Amino acid sequence: EGPFGIEPGSDRRCNTYKKGSRMTIATNLGFSRMGINRETKKALERYWANKITTNELLEVTGQVRQEAWELQRRAGLDVVPCNDFSLYDHVLDTAVMVGAVPERFEKIDDDLDRYFAMARGSRCIGDKTNLAALEMTKWFDTNYHYLVPEFYEGQQFRLSSMKPVEEYLEAKQLGYQARPVLVGPVTFLSLGKSKGGQFEPLDLLDSLIPVYEELLSKLHLAGADWVRIDEPCLAMDTDERTMEAIEQAYSRLGAVNPGLKIMFTTYFGSIGSHIERLSKLPFAGLHLDLVRAPEDLEIALKTIRPDFTLSLGLVDGRNVWRTDLEHAVDVAIEASKHAKIEIAPSCSLLHSPIDLEGETGIDLNVREWLAFSKQKIEELAIIAKTVNSGRSSVQDKIDENRAILDRRAHSELTFDPDVRKRSGLIGHDMLNRQSAFHVRKPLQHEKLGLPEFPTTTIGSFPQTDEVRKKRAEFESGKLSHDEYHSYLKERTTEAIRWQEEVGLDVLVHGEFERKDMVEHFGELLKGFVFSKNGWVQSYGSRCVKPPIIYGDVSRRQPMTTAWTRFAQALTDRPVKGMLTGPVTILQWSFVRDDQPRSETCRQIALAIRDEVVDLEAGGAGIVQIDEPALREGLPLRKKDWPVYLRWAVDAFRLASSGVRDETQIHTHMCYCEFNDIIDSIAELDADVISIETSRSQMELLSAFGEFSYPNDIGPGVYDIHSPRIPTQDEIETLLRKALEVLRNDQIWVNPDCGLKTRRWDEVKPALAAMVAAARALRKSL
Ligand code: GLN
Ligand code: ZN
Numbered sequence: 001e002g003p004f005g006i007e008p009g010s011d012r013r014c015n016t017y018k019k020g021s022r023m024t025i026a027t028n029l030g031f032s033r034m035g036i037n038r039e040t041k042k043a044l045e046r047y048w049a050n051k052i053t054t055n056e057l058l059e060v061t062g063q064v065r066q067e068a069w070e071l072q073r074r075a076g077l078d079v080v081p082c083n084d085f086s087l088y089d090h091v092l093d094t095a096v097m098v099g100a101v102p103e104r105f106e107k108i109d110d111d112l113d114r115y116f117a118m119a120r121g122s123r124c125i126g127d128k129t130n131l132a133a134l135e136m137t138k139w140f141d142t143n144y145h146y147l148v149p150e151f152y153e154g155q156q157f158r159l160s161s162m163k164p165v166e167e168y169l170e171a172k173q174l175g176y177q178a179r180p181v182l183v184g185p186v187t188f189l190s191l192g193k194s195k196g197g198q199f200e201p202l203d204l205l206d207s208l209i210p211v212y213e214e215l216l217s218k219l220h221l222a223g224a225d226w227v228r229i230d231e232p233c234l235a236m237d238t239d240e241r242t243m244e245a246i247e248q249a250y251s252r253l254g255a256v257n258p259g260l261k262i263m264f265t266t267y268f269g270s271i272g273s274h275i276e277r278l279s280k281l282p283f284a285g286l287h288l289d290l291v292r293a294p295e296d297l298e299i300a301l302k303t304i305r306p307d308f309t310l311s312l313g314l315v316d317g318r319n320v321w322r323t324d325l326e327h328a329v330d331v332a333i334e335a336s337k338h339a340k341i342e343i344a345p346s347c348s349l350l351h352s353p354i355d356l357e358g359e360t361g362i363d364l365n366v367r368e369w370l371a372f373s374k375q376k377i378e379e380l381a382i383i384a385k386t387v388n389s390g391r392s393s394v395q396d397k398i399d400e401n402r403a404i405l406d407r408r409a410h411s412e413l414t415f416d417p418d419v420r421k422r423s424g425l426i427g428h429d430m431l432n433r434q435s436a437f438h439v440r441k442p443l444q445h446e447k448l449g450l451p452e453f454p455t456t457t458i459g460s461f462p463q464t465d466e467v468r469k470k471r472a473e474f475e476s477g478k479l480s481h482d483e484y485h486s487y488l489k490e491r492t493t494e495a496i497r498w499q500e501e502v503g504l505d506v507l508v509h510g511e512f513e514r515k516d517m518v519e520h521f522g523e524l525l526k527g528f529v530f531s532k533n534g535w536v537q538s539y540g541s542r543c544v545k546p547p548i549i550y551g552d553v554s555r556r557q558p559m560t561t562a563w564t565r566f567a568q569a570l571t572d573r574p575v576k577g578m579l580t581g582p583v584t585i586l587q588w589s590f591v592r593d594d595q596p597r598s599e600t601c602r603q604i605a606l607a608i609r610d611e612v613v614d615l616e617a618g619g620a621g622i623v624q625i626d627e628p629a630l631r632e633g634l635p636l637r638k639k640d641w642p643v644y645l646r647w648a649v650d651a652f653r654l655a656s657s658g659v660r661d662e663t664q665i666h667t668h669m670c671y672c673e674f675n676d677i678i679d680s681i682a683e684l685d686a687d688v689i690s691i692e693t694s695r696s697q698m699e700l701l702s703a704f705g706e707f708s709y710p711n712d713i714g715p716g717v718y719d720i721h722s723p724r725i726p727t728q729d730e731i732e733t734l735l736r737k738a739l740e741v742l743r744n745d746q747i748w749v750n751p752d753c754g755l756k757t758r759r760w761d762e763v764k765p766a767l768a769a770m771v772a773a774a775r776a777l778r779k780s781l
Pocket of ligand 2: 458628668669670671752753754
């Protein structure tokens with residue numbers, strides 16, 4: 001017997017699948033790694049804090065994998081994915097697997113220490129030498145972040161970890177029919193960065209292919225009959241070089257192991273224009289994201305060989321809505337007449353919360369419209385069953401699904417006639433401030449009376465353990481509303497007093513009442529619901545619980561005016577009103593799929609507009625509307641950028657243009673390169689924009705200089721992600737660099753981002769240095 005009381009190699013945990021059968025199977029591309037109750041997250045954080053041993057960590061994560069397989073099998077999968085689990089990130093796993101470990105980490109002996117050092121830097125393993133972690137960036141257009149592999153000229157790869165084989169064997173031992181999932185060699189190289197030397201990552205393909213060949217042989221030897229290789233890079237703008245790399249790699253990989261079939265997997269966009277070339281390559285199957293690109297199916301059916309298997313990504317893997325089963329079944333049955341098929345989600349379910357069942361807090365009317373991973377797998381099973389056994393076998397389920405979708409389509413909960421009417425009447429005048437910036441600027445100067453190089457912060461002050469504890473106590477009913485509020489008032493008052501003392505020019509209330517910049521507004525707006533446990537991984541152990549936008553959005557009542565007014569009454573200096581912008585609220589939520597995203601965004605913008613106007617009426621001279629997610633909403637293909645940027649910019653303008661000329665609108669953006677969208681940033685027409693620049697030593701600013709960006713800018717002068725306290729000198733040097741590309745009268749002085757993750761003993765000296773640097777600069781010029 002195996003470790004969990006299951007006969008090794010037994011097939012009794014498989015549903016319908018038999019090797020070599022022509023059954024249409026339900027399968028998956030990947031699953032959450034976190035565990036139903038975020039066991040992985042908790043274990044990782046305890047491990048990093050030295051509270052549990054390596055063995056304990058591995059025991060928890062082994063259990064999480066087993067539970068994930070069991071849940072998927074019970075929900076109806078015939079073949080479960082394996083090697084989709086990761087202790088941090090699957091791209092990092094791939095880097096380690098092929099031996100792409102940058103030299104600086106080589107001196108770390110322990111495999112796991114080295115792995116986490118690559119993910120988080122070496123500070124985290126108690127080492128004095130400070131090894132910088134790999135860079136982190138967004139996985140395509142999702143909110144998942146991967147670690148960027150580093151490549152060196154002439155780099156040689158070798159198979160350095162057997163994780164895919166080990167996890168395959170683990171699943172097999174437990175009795176699961178499993179299919180290993182790999183990041184493909186071309187996507188892996190494309191996602192990396194070349195360090196030094198004149199070469200591109202794809203130049204290294206020749207050395208990488210043998211590693212994959214060896215791995216595939218080992219997987220075959222271990223008993224795998226299929227392997228899923230992900231090449232989502234094809235959903236981006238693909239040049240000829242990339243297509244040639246695909247051809248080179250797969251003509252070799254497909255030929256090594258005739259017994260091991262490759263499911264070539266793409267998602268997040270159309271690959272229609274590549275299908276003909278792909279179909280000539282020796283893989284056995286092709287996965288298509290038919291949620292994002294339904295049109296690809298017809299092309300594939302016309303093009304592929306008869307022995308090919310098409311994996312139909314019919315269930316949305318990255319949103320929370322129930323599938324239209326009747327439609328999916330029609331598509332699947334039609335396709336099955338022309339090809340062998342499998343039923344799958346559009347992409348990995350890594351991007352979906354796990355289970356809807358425990359979500360008792362969601363309005364039942366809305367809840368029935370939703371499907372999390374487990375429910376999505378049940379849908380896959382129904383679709384597969386229809387293909388295998390005919391509609392009648394699951395007609396009741398399809399009827400039930402139809403009834404629910406009808407209720408959703410006709411629900412008054414999604415539809416607010418006032419919102420629709422208002423959104424339909426938005427005129428051009430609502431998208432423009434009363435006057436141009438050069439007219440507004442002197443009016444604002446007169447009203448606010450700020451010095452040159454005004455100093456400010458981005459909004460939040462430290463969310464200390466105490467603040468979080470009080471919030472938890474309030475949420476659990478231990479603390480009354482009044483007690484909690486008087487506590488928040490004390491913190492706010494303290495923050496205002498301290499900002500005055502240190503000499504900041506424009507103050508903030510500190511955002512102590514907010515847990516999260518999107519959730520806070522979602523909870524106050526109509527059209528949103530919240531799950532209790534709908535977590536999805538953002539990076540490493542960090543998870544987010546996006547709000548779900550199900551209906552027309554509007555404001556119930558003013559959302560932030562009371563706090564802003566309270567803070568303003570404490571001081572003579574201007575206090576900024578603080579809002580999250582429409583694009584960011586949209587981007588960091590699960591968005592309804594029954595109307596265009598642009599329309600949902602416009603509705604949010606209208607609600608924010610009302611708030612901005614109310615803040616102004618309440619006496620706020622400055623209102624900041626944060627849009628850190630503006631850039632990450634960009635579509636994967638450049639041809640789709642202009643349409644997105646148009647509606648995104650218009651949403652910001654709609655939100656911000658309801659105020660008088662003398663009211664100053666700020667915006668804030670972080671984690672972002674600005675060069676390629678600088679004209680859109682200018683079109684926002686915010687009076688002041690604060691941006692993250694310190695980590696790039698103000699290099700990011702060059703775009704603003706070259707573009708002759710007209711409005712005011714606060715280039716971040718220190719990195720808030722690090723506990724390091726900057727010196728006045730450093731900040732002055734950065735500001736002088738900024739002065740090389742910007743006009744004196746254009747520059748604001750502020751940190752890179754909000755300070756909520758920092759401690760007060762870090763924030764105080766850092767901001768004191770910042771204020772001193774601004775004063776020194778004023779004197780010297
Ligand atoms: N105002 C927010 C804060 O200071 C902005 C956060 C962000 O840009 N991500 O926390
Ligand atoms: Zn920020």
